[in-house]
Amino acid sequence: MTDEPVQLWSVRKVYGSAAGGVTALDDMTVSFRAGTFTAVMGPSGSGKSTLLHCAAGLDRPTDGKVIIDGTDLGPLGETALTLLRRKRIGFVFQAFNLVSALTAEQNVALPLRLAGVRPRGSEVRAALAEVGLADRARHRPGELSGGEQQRVAIARALVTRPSVLFADEPTGALDRATSRDVLRLLRDLADRQGQTVVMVTHDPVAASYADRVLLLADGRVVDEFTAADAGPGSPASGSDAGPGSPGSGPGSGGAGRAPAGAGLSPELIAARMAALEASC
Secondary structure (H helix, E strand, O other): OOOOOEEEEEEEEEEOOOOOOEEEEEEEEEEEOOOOEEEEEOOOOOOHHHHHHHHOOOOOOOEEEEEEOOEEOOOOOHHHHHHHHHHHEEEEOOOOOOOOOOOHHHHHHHHHHHOOOOOOHHHHHHHHHHOOOHHHOOOOHHHOOHHHHHHHHHHHHHOOOOOEEEEEOOOOOOOHHHHHHHHHHHHHHHHHHOOEEEEEOOOHHHHOOOOEEEEEEOOEEEEEEEHHHHOOOOOOOOOOOOOOOOOOOOOOOOOOOOOOOOOOOHHHHHHHHHHHHHHO
């Protein structure tokens, strides 16, 4: 695994024809360091989900490069891209997307079976244990709470030991207490397992669990700040670097990881989001 398992270089994504197309990502250059937890926020239509989908190889950019663990996704055919996603990328959605007829352990084993690998019971049990569900392995989704189902979905994404875990509004369908459990789990995966996590969210409380917050508008990164920017007990000042400048593109990846809750308060994030929305 490289120091920056996810890199986007001058990525542009346009939907529709050149004349009347909609630009979802506009010359975006950004990277994500190994073992960090990044939250991506922005107004509706700012390009958050498009960023995730292009970075995860679920959608191809119109221009630019997406590099996962040193591999440029651009030249890959569909089969090679599918194989890379199965091995190196985990994805968690707002909807749990579990197969209702399968048990938790069978759902977790599914990516391995799709890859033609016979899953070992020990690795499936280990993935469930990581998310605190070792004792729920034989339960079907209908027998699990919403939070437990999302944790099964996270275990399923982790079973292949991916280079990066992408999460698109992972707490959007959960209540507040259950959301905290899922967010603590994602925080713990970055801290203890060195898992790179990139999460799209609209919720400042969810974003406060991250090391780094990227704010998007009109398909560009317009603001970036980290827990280290805040300093002990003071509001974060954020980065003055604009898109494509030192400290905002591949090679920087933001500041080093800070302990959970050290500087990134929900109030700070909400204030930065409000300032962004007022300027749009």
